Each structure stands twice: as structure tokens, then as C-alpha cells.
Amino acid sequence: MDFVIGGAWQGKLAYAKETFQLAQEDIFYCTRQDMPDWSRRCVAGLEEYVLGCIQRGEAWQLRPRADAVLICRDIFCGVVPVEAPLRLWREETGRMAAEIARQADTVTRLFCGLAQRLK
Amino acid sequence: MTIFISGGCKNGKSTLAEEMARRLAGSGNLYYVATMIPQDGEDMERIRRHVRQRAGKGFQTLEQGRRLEDCLDGACQDGTFLVDSVTALLANEMFPADGPWDLQAGERTAQELCRFAGRVKNAVFVGDFLFSDAGIYDGPTEEYRRALALCHRRLADVCDSVVEVCAACCILHKGVMPE
Incomplete structure (x- = not known):
């Protein structure tokens, strides 16, 4: 499993597409409404899935394929949000990212379109 | 040589950028491209503080809040240019105080920055990293x-x-890094 993380608009998806030769149909883009389609090779925007879970009061789950490419936005560095759901969103996404990083073979952070290998 | 510096607020980006620009310039022309267009007294005070901090460091100041390349008209392109910051420059291009908002300004500004980088001998660009928070923003802000x-x-x-600058340390x- 490979994990790609980075701030908003830093080029995570473009990096993953190129590095892992992903076609459009390989990628599931998470929404706040739906469960991720874990049968796809790449699940992108995991922070959106977590926000949906929090809005519905559910716990998030990870069911990636062994060869999965997971993409998540780093939302951890700002001021603690005033609104409770956003506070929870920030914390739960952080927990999920740490759990994915623990399981992943590689962790790559994107910074201004440049990849930095963390694991 | 061209350098791009990014990182969080108050982490030492500008200080590092000044130091690098001075190293690159050697005894050549050294320019500070001032991008802030003051909107109020707070901005004026900030500008006065920055001018004081740069005093005696050998910078010639070019005031250019928009249309970055225009500042090259009166400057020696063989010199070293410190552009601080991309953040302010883009805000001025997108949200001018004296005209309508231009939400398409990103592409134009990005191209202008790259052309500028190609036209001068040395440049140091500074931009704020504001992409890793848990905010959900309105349309124009996003x-x-x-x-x-x-x-x-x-x-x-x-x-x-x-x-990348973090706590005044460089990644x-x-x-x-420049010699």
C-alpha cells in the first residue's frame, strides 16, 4: 500500500497518477455522502469521507486493497477550528492518516508539486 | 540562480530570503520588490517596520504590488531580486482595491512569475504556505x-x-542552497 499526503492543491493526485500509472477508472474520489469504493486501486480525498462520517455520527473504516494508493489532505496545521464537527474532523483525519502511514509500504508528502519520501 | 521559499507564517522566511538574496547578489545590484499595497494604518506601520529592518542591508526598493514584470523597466536584469511575497502579489491581482475582483488571475500571475524568473539573473521568491489547515472556505477564498x-x-x-522553512530551519x- 502506498500513501500520498500533503496540503490542499499541492499536486497529490497528479503525482499519484504519474507514479502509479493510474487511469481515471482506477480512482475513486471520496464524497461526504458515500462510502469509498475500496475495490478501486486508488481512493482519493479521504478527508471528505471522514467529514461525511462525522456529519452522520459514524466511525470511519479502512478497507484498502493490498496494492492500494490512498490519498489524503493534510488538514492538521491550522488553528483549532471553533466548530466542534471541524475539530473532530481534523482529529479523526489525523488518526486515520497515522493509521494508514503505519500500514503503508511508502508514505510520500507533496509540497508545491515536489515529492518528499517520509517512509 | 532562482530560489522559491515557502513555509508557515513568522517562521523566518523573509529573514532567510534576505540572507540568500544578499549572498546571490555579491557586489551586484540587489533589489527588494515590495509587493504590499497599504490599505490602512496597520499596513503602513508594517511597511515602516520592514523598511527599518532592511535599512543598511544594501537593498534598492522597487514598489510593485501588481504586474510584477513592470518593475524591470527601471532595474538592471543582471541583478538579484527578492520578491516578498507571492501571497501579496496574487491577492493584489485577484482582489484589487480599485476595481472588480479577478478570480481568473491565478494562471496569469503564475505565468508572469515564471517569466520574471527567466528574465533576471537571480531571484528569490517568498510565498506563504496556507494549505494544511482544517478550514472550509467560501468560494473566492478557496x-x-x-x-x-x-x-x-x-x-x-x-x-x-x-x-521550506520551519522554525527558521530549512528543508x-x-x-x-546558494554558496
Whole structure:
């Protein structure tokens, strides 16, 4: 499993597409409404899935394929949000990212379109 | 040589950028491209503080809040230019105080920055990293963030070196530090 993380608009998806030769149909883009389609090779925007879970009061789950490419936005560095759901969103996404990083073979952070290998 | 510096607020980006620009310039022309267009007394005070801090460091100040390349008309392109910051420049291009908002300004500004980098001998660009928080923004604000990230990615692509500053320490993402 490979994990790609980075701030908003830093080029995570473009990096993953190129590095892992992903076609459009390989990628599931998470929404706040739906469960991720874990049968796809790449699940992108995991922070959106977590926000949906929090809005519905559910716990998030990870069911990636062994060869999965997971993409998540780093939302951890700002001021603690005033609104409770956003506070929870920030914390739960952080927990999920740490759990994915623990399981992943590689962790790559994107910074201004440049990849930095963390694991 | 061209360098792009990014990182969080008050982490020492500007100080590092000044130091690098002075090293690159040697005894040649050294320019500070001042990008802030003051809107109120608070801005004026900030500008006065920055001018004081730069005093005696050998910078010639070029006031250029928009249309970055225009500042080259009165400058020696063989010199070293410190552009601080991309953040302010883009905000001035997108949200001018004296005209309508231009939410499409990102692409134009990114191209202008890259052309500028190609026209001068040395340049150091500074941009704020504001992409890792848990905020959900209104349309124009998120559009600004997207455009700023575009400027950053393009600069990171064309510049020789890319440095992230954290707590006044440098993380080198590309290239080398100037001698």
C-alpha cells in the first residue's frame, strides 16, 4: 500500500497518477455522502469521507486493497477550528492518516508539486 | 540562480530570503520588490517596520504590488531580486482595491512569475504556505488558495532551488542552497 499526503492543491493526485500509472477508472474520489469504493486501486480525498462520517455520527473504516494508493489532505496545521464537527474532523483525519502511514509500504508528502519520501 | 521559499507564517522566511538574496547578489545590484499595497494604518506601520529592518542591508526598493514584470523597466536584469511575497502579489491581482475582483488571475500571475524568473539573473521568491489547515472556505477564498498553490507549484517547477522553512530551519526540497 502506498500513501500520498500533503496540503490542499499541492499536486497529490497528479503525482499519484504519474507514479502509479493510474487511469481515471482506477480512482475513486471520496464524497461526504458515500462510502469509498475500496475495490478501486486508488481512493482519493479521504478527508471528505471522514467529514461525511462525522456529519452522520459514524466511525470511519479502512478497507484498502493490498496494492492500494490512498490519498489524503493534510488538514492538521491550522488553528483549532471553533466548530466542534471541524475539530473532530481534523482529529479523526489525523488518526486515520497515522493509521494508514503505519500500514503503508511508502508514505510520500507533496509540497508545491515536489515529492518528499517520509517512509 | 532562482530560489522559491515557502513555509508557515513568522517562521523566518523573509529573514532567510534576505540572507540568500544578499549572498546571490555579491557586489551586484540587489533589489527588494515590495509587493504590499497599504490599505490602512496597520499596513503602513508594517511597511515602516520592514523598511527599518532592511535599512543598511544594501537593498534598492522597487514598489510593485501588481504586474510584477513592470518593475524591470527601471532595474538592471543582471541583478538579484527578492520578491516578498507571492501571497501579496496574487491577492493584489485577484482582489484589487480599485476595481472588480479577478478570480481568473491565478494562471496569469503564475505565468508572469515564471517569466520574471527567466528574465533576471537571480531571484528569490517568498510565498506563504496556507494549505494544511482544517478550514472550509467560501468560494473566492478557496479560489485564492487554489491560485496561490498554482503559483507555488509553477515556481517550484522553474526555480533552481525550493526551500521550506520551519522554525527558521530549512528543508531543501530541490536543488542546492546558494554558496
